[in-house]
Amino acid sequence: MSGLSVGMFLFLVSVGMSLIFGVTRIVNLAHGSFYMVGAYLMVTLVEVLPDRPWAFWLALVAAPLGVAVLGGAIEVGLLRLIYHRDPLMQLILTFGLILVISTLVLLVWGPDNKSVSRPDALAGSVLIFGQRFPSYYLLVLGLAPVVAVGLWLIFYRTRWGMLIRAATVDREMLGALGVNVAALYTQVFAFGSWLAGLGGALAAPTVAVALGMDGDVLTTAFVVVVIGGLGSFAGSFISALLVGLLQSFGILVFPAVSIVLLFAIMAVVLIVRPWGLLGRPEE
């Protein structure tokens, strides 16, 4: 049960990274930084909003939007300038962003650890099959499938989703057909950032909001995305569940090797199927 919720959570934080890669071919290393900013915004919003039950939910909606704006601005201001270059240059640029964002967070929010309290309704636990289970995780368990289904609906039932899918297959053709690819990229990047921010805002009540949370989540999200297949959102879903279960049970069964195991699996997947479990091979 807890493995499942960890997996669902991993899906939420990693699917944005996968989506961004699928469309723009950028491996966004700053994804963890966006996650961190989402969590810090959550802290600030909960602090400034009146102490009412709805404040938490309002913050949960608003914080990711702030991150989406940040992501969109970075795409327009920086990444757009270098799409014609080697994709690895974009990756290195996002590495630079990690350093910039982490320092800015330190300057704005200060060095102290912070946290957000769970809303009272979700602070306790419920009994499921005779086992205690934290109610807050139910929120994650519920929200992740909603996001997954929402993404599926967007991809397969809207024109925007169709364009996104088309962009993952052949961007140049899409541009030639008169679609504003640049705007599409910005929207996708902002959307992916929104997902990272949502992950951070959702995580804020269960972890410490602290410097360094960017790196913690980056490595795991990275492994999830690579195993599932860069750009494949169904792949991210399955791989997030796999990694979540592995993390929950692996540490109990073979604690000494569990971290090595994660990267070893990632290496094996890359060797056997570089495009991941459900990704598409590159031309």
Added chain:
Amino acid sequence: MTASARALGLLAVVLALAPLALPPFFLQLLTEIAIVGLFATAFNLLMGFGGMVSFGHAAYFALGAYAAALLVKRAGVPMLLALPAAPLAAAAGALLFGFFIVRLTHTYFAMLSLAFAQIVFTVIFKWKSLTGGDDGLLDVWPPAMLKSPAAYYYFTLATVALSLFVLHSVSESPFGYALRSVRENPRRARFIGINVRRLQLLAFVISGAFSGLAGGLFAFYNGSVFPDFAYFTKSFEPLVVALLGGAQSFFGPLAGAFGFKILEWLVSRQWPVYWPLFLGTIVVLVIVALPQGFVGLAGGQGWRTRLIRKS
């Protein structure tokens, strides 16, 4: 060519005379610059000449550093015999990992190299009885005759110069040109009879070996080795350094190492909090505005190679 040969000669004289004029700390800084320069040049053999960007070169740096340090600490081997083990161990690691890595291209190449490096890091971190775990291995000093800053400076300078000579010969050899052709167009290279994978693997092993040598030199310079050496942030060091200096030129990474280390020293001693911000901003600016690195800015043109292509 004669102009650059003269410049090189002048540089050699300046560097050789440096200990007469510079206080010990600056010799140590120069020693470190030479080591980082070697690491970045070895890395750039792959990136600049082979078009292969590794995100896991810290692994080979660390393998070299740990191989040398372990031989000295655990087997009592003298430093001068332990140091050659650094490139050998790193080359072995590069051969093993590279065999799989060179099968992939672009982003996937980078990802797999990163995955292997994280495995190396975790093993070093966890295998406490051998590697000392988190606390690393301390007291890995060179023998008495190399202990003074000037002596170790000369030793490093000679080793690095020799390595750069070898690397330069490699990059200007038929092998080096075959590597460039693979970078520009792997398919055409295959058509003219180049065994692309074997070529790339060889380049990977050479690059890994010299990264390992840099690691070994650093171990004795620093007097200690730590798991950090294999961490992924360390893998970005040669990358950033090469980009700063200019990945298109053989000597770019060396210039980058000089600029990077001096900047780091100046900025982070005064404004430690702002150093990551500063570095990150520079990385972003160089990528967006200075694709040729600072060497390119200084008007260095006519490099035979181009890394950044329109995709």
Added chain:
Amino acid sequence: MRARIRDAICGAGVMLVVTAAGGPVAAQTKAPIRIGEINSYSGLGTVYTFPYREGLLMAAKEINDAGGVLGRPIEFIFRDDKLKPDEAVKAARELVGQEKVDFLAGCISSGVGLAISAYAKEAKVLYIATHCQTSRLTWDDGHKYVAHTTNNVNQYVRALAKKAATMPYKKWAHISPDYEYGHNVWDEFSAYLKQLKPDVEVVQQNWPKLGETDHSSYVTALLQSGADAFLSSVWGAQEIAFVKQARPFGLFEKVHYFSASVGNPDELDPLGKEAPVGAITPGFAWYDDGMQKRHPKLAEWVKKYEARAKKEPTLGASWGYASAYIIAEAIKRAKSADTDKVITAFSEGFEMEFPWGKVIMRGCDQQAIPPQWIGVVRMNTKGKPVLADVEEVHGKDVIKSCDEVAKLRAAAAEKKK
């Protein structure tokens, strides 16, 4: 919130000026005694090092305002170690070689402390370790060029184990991060507890990786372990995450929670109303009535610190403060800033009174022995978590003896061969 942002930026700005000026402005005209201070002044470690530095600079200012040491002002030259031992060694070299400092000080990460110590031994410079806590510094890997001015793991963990031994728990479990510090804490705790109470039994062990963010499977394991009590040595952000995740499972009601660090404000404050009430843990509870009664000067010190730092003090702040005074005292006793003479002063040992009690600098290992406080986490009337019912044990009553330290050093030397 706006004010908070401004404070943070101003704080950074002030720090910049202080560093640029090379420490507190010297009132005296005599050449200052220069101490190179290496610590983690960027990134993750700043939550601990910023208050620590406030304490250090506060003491330095007091010392200099009172005429300095041997008529000379003391001056700290700060360098960032980026939390990396190799960066720390580099900074040490620069400080010694270029800045010509008289002594080295600092460290927050144990790895950094041990690396600077190894360098100091090689370079024959006295290194005064301040904020890091590993016992290896002055024991297994101790030598005459290192002194340690603050608590080490052995003392506060033993104090905690001593408290644990008075309670009726027989079956124990633990959760510790899987690296040097985590193993160190658990080894010390379990060994001392067994020594005091031979019938205790370890029923289950958990070793999450350092920086693990999800602890639910460990929480489940602890719940099923059948233990009466457990020790946690996860710390900082990781412990906050652990507590938040364990709470809804009711872990703290079922198994009594002992923690090496949850009583510190960097963990208690963010936990807020989710703090683990009832947890037994060490901590610097300057606000506790009992503490203030035992140490009448404490309240005044706190006021002075708050006036300066605009923040409540932390254990780290007291360590910074004490470290500057201990260094100054050793120089005073040596009647010189000469390395060998100051080492002699340290090796002869001395005692100092601080607003929070007596700190013994023991000669045989040049290790500080401060008072230890163990309390219980409670909610105060304002709904803020605090450490209450604080009991004081002096470190001298629990710390390993000089003979034991000599044995440790001999064993370590044997191992090196």
